[in-house]
Amino acid sequence: GDSVTQMEGPVTLSEEAFLTINCTYTATGYPSLFWYVQYPGEGLQLLLKATKADDKGSNKGFEATYRKETTSFHLEKGSVQVSDSAVYFCALSKDSNYQLIWGAGTKLIIKP
């Protein structure tokens, strides 16, 4: 069945470092792909999305490119800030019922 695999956390970086959080997926068809972010004690916020191969989603300095050849949607940011500390979830859509399949989440800790 369809699934999403994320790199395990926590990922700990210093402020202004380059960030990559890996996400790979298994799916039939052509799913849409998403990154959500969850700050402590809050709900999930949509960070960015991509709906077809080679699309690049971007928001708040974060980027991810839909790579069908490698079935990946890695999240990147050039210079992280302490305020980026959160849990990041990768997800894909299921065509038939508008549900999302979620990765396990990756906790990001940014140290000043």
Next chain:
Amino acid sequence: EAEVAQSPRYKITEKSQAVAFWCDPISGHATLYWYRQILGQGPELLVQFQDESVVDDSQLPKDRFSAERLKGVDSTLKIQPAELGDSAMYLCASSRSGTGSYEQYFGPGTRLTVT
């Protein structure tokens, strides 16, 4: 910017008591989801509504959980009786659906603690 509203934000209850959570989706969003999220894990879908109809409740523990969306707008999730293992964050989300748009928008959640 429109948001999904949830209440209460926090709830502490004793086991065997009844508890209810409320959700008001973004106006015009036909699809409403209830999720449970255990600390440190991803969200687990409990129930999905399309308008007032249940689309999927396969993961809802129906012996103690119930959900309704009577007029196809706001929704209530109830647990009776609550058990210690129900302590979690309960998240509500909504989406437009039916338009090729899959993104879901989440409320702030209700943190439930069962003692």
